[in-house]
Amino acid sequence: MLWPWSSPAQLIALRSPDLLLRLPQIGDYPAWSGLRKASRPFLKPFEPRWTEADLAHSVFATRVKRARQEAEDGTDYSFLIFNLANGSETLVGGVTLSNIRRRAAQFVNLGYWMGQQFAGQGLMTKAVALTLPFVFESCDLHRIHAAFLPGNIASRRVLEKNGFIEEGFAAGYLQIDGRWEDHVLFGLTRERYELRRHGRKA
Template sequence: MFALPFFRRDLPALKGDRVTLRVPFTNDYREWAAVRGESRAFLEPWEPRWTPDELDRTAWRLRISRYREDYAQGTAIAFFIFEKSSGKLAGGITLGNIRHGVSQSGHIGYWIGERFGGRGLMTDAVKVVAPFAFDTLRLHRIEAACIPDNIRSIRVLEKAGFRREGLLRSYLRINGIWQDHYLYARIADDPPAAGTKD
């Protein structure tokens, strides 16, 4: 559980140079479904297989409920990524599998809509989440797993100061196939990523 007094329901938005991150609200459904729907072919190779009701409002309500439950239990916090210049929902980033005690670690996962790719928004989002994880949540280590063919994601992590630590064989079932993943990590006392103040 998050045992720190600053973890409140009114968690402030996190701001980067190009993005603003905030927790998802129920009324984000329409914009979320539109971005995900138009980006389906772009996202599917890198995600667990989509369910037939993936973008339905009922599935959305369950997703929001899970976000709230994970947050209340202190195991994860999900953010939506908004492009600062337009105010539009561009993607999402989650700090999950949060463990305290001797581990003090978490794992990030993210997605971005196809039309927002290549603008540096995800790199900015990862750079914003890292100091939040280290300074606010007092984590020591954050990890990310990336399919070796996902060159864009590899670039994001490396630009955000993550280091490749190894290969996880047959690690996650992505789009119906068990896939190897590179393991990337950043620890609290690593030097700040270029262009960040953490």
């Protein structure tokens, strides 16, 4: 694992034997656009509205530039997820740590997406687990927040398996596919993370 203060933003990477999480690079465009396009019907009910135009190379190039700048500023980290099985690096989805707040708050928001063909294999549970040391140890934050649509059982399971607990409900919380949708709010504190890391019941 490479810490944010010791490496250029483009080199920040989180790695396990199974997965690699890193910032996007221009060379990722074919795999990214192909996976997003193929998974659009699967992702559409869970994401803000987007069109074919959002898959353009120029749009992705802007994403790459913005991701690098935000990482250098320490405000957001937009990671792509690569499965390392069989010695390859296969793009399977993405994890975003956004809206980092310091001073009295010390929190970050967690978001993620998974390509349809890779869903249900436990990869997102492992990817979220890989971000937690980065959040609490590298970035030295105190809380991580996540929200999901009430019917999204898969997302609930990903968070529960990583120690998150339900903290509330927000009406009209995020605009999803053109509509303001209610969300279930989950959170994980540093204290709970430390208890789990040391094998103690949270």
